[in-house]
Amino acid sequence: MTDKERIEAIQQKAKRDSYQLALLSFIGVFGFLIAWQAAVLAGWLPSRYVPMPTQIIKLFFVKITDPTPDGAVLGVHILGSLQVVLTGFLLAIIIGIPLGLLMGWYRGFDRFMSPIFEILRPIPPVSWIPITIIWMGVGLKAKGFIVFFSAFVPCVINAYTGIRQTSQVLIDFSKTCGASNFEIFYKIGIPSSMVMTFAGIRVALGNSWATLVAAEMLAASVGLGFMIQQDRMFARPDIIILGIVVIGAIGVFLTFILKKVENKVLKWRLTQ
Amino acid sequence: MNKPVIVQSEAERRAKNIRRAYAILPVISLSLLTALWFYASSSKGSNFPSPLDIWNRYLLFLEKPIRGLSLLGHIWASLKRVFIALGVAWLIGISFGILIGWNKKANALFGPIFTAIRSVPPLAWVPLVTMWFGTGEFPQILIVFIGAIMPVVVNTQVGISNVYQIYLNVGKIFNASPKQVLFEIAIPSALDAIFAGLRTSTSAGWMVVLAAEMLGGKSGVGFLITRGMDSGDYALCLLSMICIGLVGAFLAIATITLERIICPWTVKKSS
Numbered sequence: 001m002t003d004k005e006r007i008e009a010i011q012q013k014a015k016r017d018s019y020q021l022a023l024l025s026f027i028g029v030f031g032f033l034i035a036w037q038a039a040v041l042a043g044w045l046p047s048r049y050v051p052m053p054t055q056i057i058k059l060f061f062v063k064i065t066d067p068t069p070d071g072a073v074l075g076v077h078i079l080g081s082l083q084v085v086l087t088g089f090l091l092a093i094i095i096g097i098p099l100g101l102l103m104g105w106y107r108g109f110d111r112f113m114s115p116i117f118e119i120l121r122p123i124p125p126v127s128w129i130p131i132t133i134i135w136m137g138v139g140l141k142a143k144g145f146i147v148f149f150s151a152f153v154p155c156v157i158n159a160y161t162g163i164r165q166t167s168q169v170l171i172d173f174s175k176t177c178g179a180s181n182f183e184i185f186y187k188i189g190i191p192s193s194m195v196m197t198f199a200g201i202r203v204a205l206g207n208s209w210a211t212l213v214a215a216e217m218l219a220a221s222v223g224l225g226f227m228i229q230q231d232r233m234f235a236r237p238d239i240i241i242l243g244i245v246v247i248g249a250i251g252v253f254l255t256f257i258l259k260k261v262e263n264k265v266l267k268w269r270l271t272q
Numbered sequence: 273m274n275k276p277v278i279v280q281s282e283a284e285r286r287a288k289n290i291r292r293a294y295a296i297l298p299v300i301s302l303s304l305l306t307a308l309w310f311y312a313s314s315s316k317g318s319n320f321p322s323p324l325d326i327w328n329r330y331l332l333f334l335e336k337p338i339r340g341l342s343l344l345g346h347i348w349a350s351l352k353r354v355f356i357a358l359g360v361a362w363l364i365g366i367s368f369g370i371l372i373g374w375n376k377k378a379n380a381l382f383g384p385i386f387t388a389i390r391s392v393p394p395l396a397w398v399p400l401v402t403m404w405f406g407t408g409e410f411p412q413i414l415i416v417f418i419g420a421i422m423p424v425v426v427n428t429q430v431g432i433s434n435v436y437q438i439y440l441n442v443g444k445i446f447n448a449s450p451k452q453v454l455f456e457i458a459i460p461s462a463l464d465a466i467f468a469g470l471r472t473s474t475s476a477g478w479m480v481v482l483a484a485e486m487l488g489g490k491s492g493v494g495f496l497i498t499r500g501m502d503s504g505d506y507a508l509c510l511l512s513m514i515c516i517g518l519v520g521a522f523l524a525i526a527t528i529t530l531e532r533i534i535c536p537w538t539v540k541k542s543s
Contacts, residue, residue: 017376020377020380021376021377021380022380024377024380024381025380025381025383025384027381028380028381028382028383028384028385029384029385029388032385049403049404107294108290108293108294108297111294111297111298111301112297112298112300112301113301114298115298115301115302115305116301116302116305119305119517122516122517122518122520122521122524123513123516123517123520124478124479124482124483124516124520125479126479126482126483126486127482127486127494127497127512127513127516128513129486129497129501130497130498130500130501130506130509131506131509131510131513133501134319134320134506135320209393210393210394210395213393213395213396214393214395214483214487217395217398217399217487218486218487225395225396228396228399228400229398229399231399232399232400232402232403235403237400237403240399240400240403241400243396244392244396244397244400245392247392247393247396248388248389248391248392248396249391251391251392251393252391
């Protein structure tokens, strides 16, 4: 066998392998759905509690226009949830990241803020729900606050760690060139913390979406979490599963958008 | 004899002053926080409990248990659920993570389904699970399990599939069987990633158990919070929040200690 033939053989094998893997993924997903459908059709799973995948797809198109039994169509629930989650999440970014950056850069500010932060941090956001309801009622403000809190913590921590890892060489160099402390913070510290900060934003997004669902299940009148909680009372497993699928899909979609933004903002990282 | 005179330069004196300020700042911020709390609770028409109310509520709790359980009993009820769920989640999660991290075909087969399930927040399963299994002990443990297994699987998978190729090649050159390569090279070198997953799963489990209990439990600290909310007993809410924070911090310390004991080489030197 010449070298060329050998290379060809290896390439073909790689191609075959990748086809095989794609086929397996396909089998995995569809096998799961078909097994589910078959199990319900055959009566192994009670159809009263476990709806079939085909029913859920059908329901999706019905639910777009039909507000029963929970009082709103799917689009309204989705918009309601998105409004709350984006409010809390964006506020957390706007407040949390500068706070983390400042804490990481200025020792005095760090000494002042971190005791407060360390006391509040270990309390899970969900357990703030009752207290926030006393303060702010059950509206957008209360849920936004809970979402804010869940996203705030990773934003602060990552911005803090990120700016702490600024290369000392760069700092010393700019000092030598006569930059003021604020200038170094602004021009060296912040850019070099951004990779870490974005990792925090990603965690924050996941947290805020998960917390939102919980908050809506406990106190809301619209939203996807409210929808699935209500439909439990109406004994409608099909809408619950549809809700779960939609919640998952929106979560994936939000992460995808964030990834796009990250690639745009951190373009320099790819070229290095 | 004259005392030796310590001469401080301007810079030294300034450094000393700054150090002093740094030592005082945390005290200032904490007292500000406490003052704010007292102020918020003492203003007219506010039903926000003061620290004193919480202490009194704690004493009352000692006399009058809620649903036959003392405060510690409720904490233990929550912890028990978390521990059972974590035990099962770690066992299954690590094995499954190793499977899909090590075997490309298994990953192709199960990976997409797993990713789909993982993208749903664990709490979204609560309505479905309560509908299927009622509101007993098992459904709550199941939800904690769902929340706790995801980080374990993800981290194990990433850890196993990111083992340096060179390590594996060394194993192959020395004629190690695939089993030896997996158990003696891949798994030990993925341990720090796996432990990161266990840490995340512990805190996730603690968070999920609260939410599960708040949504329909009959014991546990999450139940105490909803109980306080429903009966307007806000001191009870805050008391349970404090316990939750303490236990959460304790769990975090416990997992880190466990990691130091089991695999001391993963502790990164802090620079």
